[in-house]
Amino acid sequence: MEEITRKKMLVLALVAGEIMLKNGGETYRVEDTITRLCKSRGFKYVESIVTPTGIYISVDHPDEDGREGPMHSFNKRIKNRKINLEKVAMVNDFSRRFVQEGLTIESGMKILKTIEKSPPPFNNYQVAFFGGITSSFFILLLGANFLEFLSAFAATIFVTYTITILAEKEFASFTIHLVGGALAAFLAILLGQVSGEISINRVIIGEIMVMVPGVAITNGVRDSIAGDLISGMARAGEALIVAVAIAFGVGFALNLWTFLGGGL
Amino acid sequence: MTVALKFVYAYIATIGFAVLFQVPKKTLLRSGFAGAFGWSVFNIINQEFNSVVVATFLAAMVLAMIGERFARTEKQPFTVFIIPGIVPLVPGVALYNTMIAILEENYNLAAEVGSEAILIALAISGGLTIVLSVNAYLRKKRMALAEKRAIKIQEKKNKLVNDQDLDPEEQQKEMEKTKLEEYYKEQFFDDEVQDYSSDEEEQ
Structure with missing residues (x-):
């Protein structure tokens, strides 16, 4: 050759x-x-x-x-x-x-x-819409009521769209998930004020399902089991950073709300 | 809530995840099926035995089997089916509860739900890894078998060509037969070679 x-x-x-x-x-x-x-x-x-x-x-x-x-x-x-x-x-x-x-x-x-x-098979709006579908049906699996279903659907469309746009602008993954988590908690609190039947926790769980680093965690453990220690650790680290970022975001919004005198 | 209804919910939720991960459009429905089936297994076992970790482990195994099957029939990498499928199983709720417990400075609860999250993650990857490595082993074995068969057919062909005593018509017939055999072998063998679905070492 x-x-x-x-x-x-x-x-x-x-x-x-x-x-x-x-x-x-x-x-x-x-x-x-x-x-x-x-x-x-x-x-x-x-x-x-x-x-x-x-x-x-x-x-x-x-x-x-x-x-x-x-x-x-x-x-x-x-x-x-x-x-x-x-x-x-x-x-x-x-x-x-x-x-x-x-x-x-x-x-x-x-x-x-x-x-x-080649462009991705689904554009940003479709992804946002399906983000809403995902989270709302996911919390139905956890036993949500109809109001929670609707609020998770609406809120997650916002959250998914925001994180997609931020990811497109190539922000750091930590920033993206921090903003996503804060926005998710903020929207959930707002919706929680509408009706007493809406549990803030459940709506937040639905919203952050589209962000949780479950795949990174699972792949990280799998790589480590298979002996690819470097990529295993790298993915586990990535997952940890994303999880911490979401937790920071959600925690920040919830704490701010309690600080301002609102009950959860 | 009935199992069937939950199956439908899980189906729709998994299709949503599949869109988030930008899977090819033609595999959406199959991804959804894999996820929904895996989640139903989780749901039923969790209700019967009341153990999230065991249920997740078994569900991941079932999911991996379905994913491998689809990967083979659709000629797609098996990630396309498994990644959306495992998301309903991943410990998102446990992670969230851990975080809330830390916020409330309830560290005992945080350790409890946090270790549950880690155990669930281990269960998912354990289930996937076991099925995938067993499948990789079986595939290797099948490939060796197919190769052996290919050598045998070649030998038979050589023998036919060199055989002078056979009358031409008979030879023609035998040749056709070997060709047919070769064709089937190729179909079988190609399927194995083309299958990139999971780990296989090739030295």
């Missing part, structure tokens, strides 16, 4: 991994995809280490005469992560096609670029 092709192939694998990781793919899946992509184009030795904050790949391959070639390695720092599982599925599908159908590296790169640029 020529030097230039090797480099292009490595970049392709890196871009594929980057899209997956940035959109919520698990680390082992990213490692697996990179290894498969590189091995399919004849790299003898491929090793990749993926953590939630970066991708490290190195490959080695003897050249045409069977002599030892130079070793290549690439690092990529990942700063922002969001969840867009459709893109993970698309890259997964792409890597399967790339391995089996023998696409050229150039056309593969083109496909990856279109995947990267």
Whole structure:
């Protein structure tokens, strides 16, 4: 394999991994995809280490005469992560096609670029609306009454829309969830004043369900069990920060309310 | 409230979570089903045995099985089905209660509900991990079997081609048969190779 092709192939694998990781793919899946992509184009030795904050790949391959070639390695720092599982599925599908159908590296790169640029399947308004649906039906599972159902629906639409917009503007995750938590508690308190039948606690639980880092906690523990200690700890840390941020936000609003003389 | 009604609520809630996580549109309904089924298992076991952690553990196992099944039939990564599905199970309520207890400076209660939250998280990941690793093991075994079968078919083919005593018509017939066998093998084998759904080490 020529030097230039090797480099292009490595970049392709890196871009594929980057899209997956940035959109919520698990680390082992990213490692697996990179290894498969590189091995399919004849790299003898491929090793990749993926953590939630970066991708490290190195490959080695003897050249045409069977002599030892130079070793290549690439690092990529990942700063922002969001969840867009459709893109993970698309890259997964792409890597399967790339391995089996023998696409050229150039056309593969083109496909990856279109995947990267493709808009998410649901826009902000749809996400906000479904956020409302989620939280309201979730508290129905916990035994909420009709008024609580309605208030959780309305309030969560606001909360979800706010955190989506803040995430789009690339605020730190701590800030986003702090604001989200405070807004959730504030709206719940307001709605709680409307009728005595609305339990503030239940509405808040519904609202923060769209923010809780349950997935990060679960993935963190799972990675740790599987032996990916770095990503396990990183995800657990992420989950902790988000949980603390929500708690700060909610706690701030509730405390302020009691301080101003309102009962809970 | 009846189990069926709760199933419907969980179904709708999980579809909402799936939208929040931007899953592909065509898998929405299946994601919802996985979540609702997992939650119903949780609900029923929790009512029978009154243990949140055990119920969560079993529900996560069932959820992982459904997710793997869908991942295979739909050729999608299994995360698409499992991540929205586990959200109704995650200890959001326990986390919230912990936080409220800390706010009220009731640290005993905080430790109690906080450890419950951690145990629930462990139960979910434990359930998922067990099912996924058993499945990965079975898949590896099946792949080895398929490979063995491929070698056998190749040998048979070689033998047929080299066999001079057979009359041409017979040879043609046998050849057709092997081709058919090969076709089935490919179908079977490809399915295994294409399946990226869970952890598998390939050296």
